Amino acid sequence: MSIIIKNLRKAYGDQIIFDDFSLILEKNKITGILGPSGSGKTTLLNLCSGLDQPDGGTIEGINLSSISYIFQEPRLLPWRTIRENLRFVFKDQAVKRNGAHDQEIDAMLKLVGLETVGDYYPQELSGGMRQRVAIARAFLYPSELLLMDEPFSSLDLALKNKLMGDFLNIWEKDKRTVIFVSHNQDEINRLSHEILTFSDKPVRILRRETI
Amino acid sequence: MISTKLGNKQIKTLKIIGKKIGVALFWLLLWAMAAWWVDSSLVLPSPIDTLKGIATLAGDAEFFVSIGVTLLRVFGGVFISVALGIFLGLIGGLNAPFYEFMNPFVSIIKSLPVVSVIILINLWIASGIVPLVVTFLICFPVTWTNVVQGVHATDEKLLQMAKVYNVAKMRIVKDIYIPSVKPYAVSALMNAIGLGWKVTVTAEVLANALPSVGMNLYYSKIYLDTDLLFSWTFVIVMCSYIIEKVTLFMIERNKRKGADQCQLS
Numbered sequence: 197m198s199i200i201i202k203n204l205r206k207a208y209g210d211q212i213i214f215d216d217f218s219l220i221l222e223k224n225k226i227t228g229i230l231g232p233s234g235s236g237k238t239t240l241l242n243l244c245s246g247l248d249q250p251d252g253g254t255i256e257g258i259n260l261s262s263i264s265y266i267f268q269e270p271r272l273l274p275w276r277t278i279r280e281n282l283r284f285v286f287k288d289q290a291v292k293r294n295g296a297h298d299q300e301i302d303a304m305l306k307l308v309g310l311e312t313v314g315d316y317y318p319q320e321l322s323g324g325m326r327q328r329v330a331i332a333r334a335f336l337y338p339s340e341l342l343l344m345d346e347p348f349s350s351l352d353l354a355l356k357n358k359l360m361g362d363f364l365n366i367w368e369k370d371k372r373t374v375i376f377v378s379h380n381q382d383e384i385n386r387l388s389h390e391i392l393t394f395s396d397k398p399v400r401i402l403r404r405e406t407i
Numbered sequence: 408m409i410s411t412k413l414g415n416k417q418i419k420t421l422k423i424i425g426k427k428i429g430v431a432l433f434w435l436l437l438w439a440m441a442a443w444w445v446d447s448s449l450v451l452p453s454p455i456d457t458l459k460g461i462a463t464l465a466g467d468a469e470f471f472v473s474i475g476v477t478l479l480r481v482f483g484g485v486f487i488s489v490a491l492g493i494f495l496g497l498i499g500g501l502n503a504p505f506y507e508f509m510n511p512f513v514s515i516i517k518s519l520p521v522v523s524v525i526i527l528i529n530l531w532i533a534s535g536i537v538p539l540v541v542t543f544l545i546c547f548p549v550t551w552t553n554v555v556q557g558v559h560a561t562d563e564k565l566l567q568m569a570k571v572y573n574v575a576k577m578r579i580v581k582d583i584y585i586p587s588v589k590p591y592a593v594s595a596l597m598n599a600i601g602l603g604w605k606v607t608v609t610a611e612v613l614a615n616a617l618p619s620v621g622m623n624l625y626y627s628k629i630y631l632d633t634d635l636l637f638s639w640t641f642v643i644v645m646c647s648y649i650i651e652k653v654t655l656f657m658i659e660r661n662k663r664k665g666a667d668q669c670q671l672s
Contacts (some may be wrong), residue, residue: 267564278583284582285568285572
């Protein structure tokens with residue numbers, strides 16, 4: 197089943213972000229959304245994740261307890277080690293399934309090349325490594341939908357290329373529905389199967405292309 | 408040469424200690440000169456008279472009993488107020504109706520003059536317990552307010568992350584709210600210790616609580632024994648200083664690396 201957004205309405209005060217906005221997103225594909233800063237890309241992700249509520253319209257096909265989100269910044273608990281950070285989001289889910297959460301955490305850390313820093317605190321890692329932890333957390337969490345809000349925007353070019361490669365490698369092994377927003381055309385082109393270009397507020401789809 | 412035997416860090420530490428001793432000696436000298444100028448130990452005893460007074464007090468077992476009982480009152484009052492302040496402050500920070508319910512009570516206690524509280528409480532309960540209850544009533548609002556502030560200052564972005572990943576509420580409290588509140592609770596504890604001493608000794612005097620440091624101070628005053636009044640005051644200052652330093656040392660020792668980083672940010 198696809199994600200179906202129907203007649204979405206959202207405003208902050210006088211600023212109308214979405215007005216009668218509709219969209220259908222394919223499952224198990226990476227949909228890239230391009231658009232100018234402040235055009236409502238992050239608002240769409242927050243509405244899809246339940247962090248924000250629409251003023252009208254519906255979003256169907258999303259299970260709110262099955263969402264991963266890679267934010268612009270890693271959002272790691274500074275007082276917990278990297279392994280504890282992953283355990284923080286994963287433990288309840290893993291216990292429900294089989295309880296073997298530590299092995300899965302170690303395997304994921306290995307996959308993102310961070311197997312040696314599991315006992316480090318976030319402050320002891322570089323920005324790129326922290327963002328890799330955020331990617332690991334998103335894939336470790338058993339979700340159907342992965343939301344990504346410009347997760348590579350604060351990184352230098354070399355690191356960005358490395359992380360995007362890591363991301364695609366992991367996604368190939370675990371194909372989830374991904375909504376990836378960015379204002380960077382190159383990032384969107386490299387990762388997405390389908391690209392949507394948003395207008396300024398209120399949001400309209402200016403262009404829709406399949407890669 | 409000293410510099411060849413000691414490292415730069417040790418020289419720096421020695422300089423800091425030397426500076427502190429120098430400052431202390433300056434004030435002691437000023438006190439001694441003022442006492443010599445006044446020339447009456449009844450009005451202003453000299454540092455030597457004060458030290459002699461402490462030596463006299465230390466020879467009596469009652470001195471240690473008084474200090475022990477006062478310490479128990481300070482610790483009891485501070486411990487109960489900080490423990491309850493943290494617990495109720497966490498609930499108040501997380502639950503708006505509970506905050507609205509508690510806030511008038513806390514605001515009223517905060518605005519009450521300490522002396523009124525002591526006299527009122529003394530009407531209702533035994534003298535020996537009055538200092539403990541008063542210490543609680545004075546220190547609890549400080550902790551409560553700090554902890555509520557800490558909860559409200561918790562990083563919204565971390566809470567959003569936990570919400571998206573469907574983390575259980577109890578784990579959010581344990582792993583996000585409590586570490587966020589920790590620096591606020593530590594600051595409240597240090598304030599409570601400082602306040603606790605002053606309030607406890609004041610309450611001991613006004614409530615005639617025995618045995619106590621406060622009542623010994625009072626007796627020194629009514630018997631015009633100014634040497635002992637100074638000696639007891641010196642003992643209170645030293646006890647307060649030592650407890651503050653020991654508490655700080657214990658907090659530093661128990662701090663985890665990550666919590667350090669958090670407090671720095």
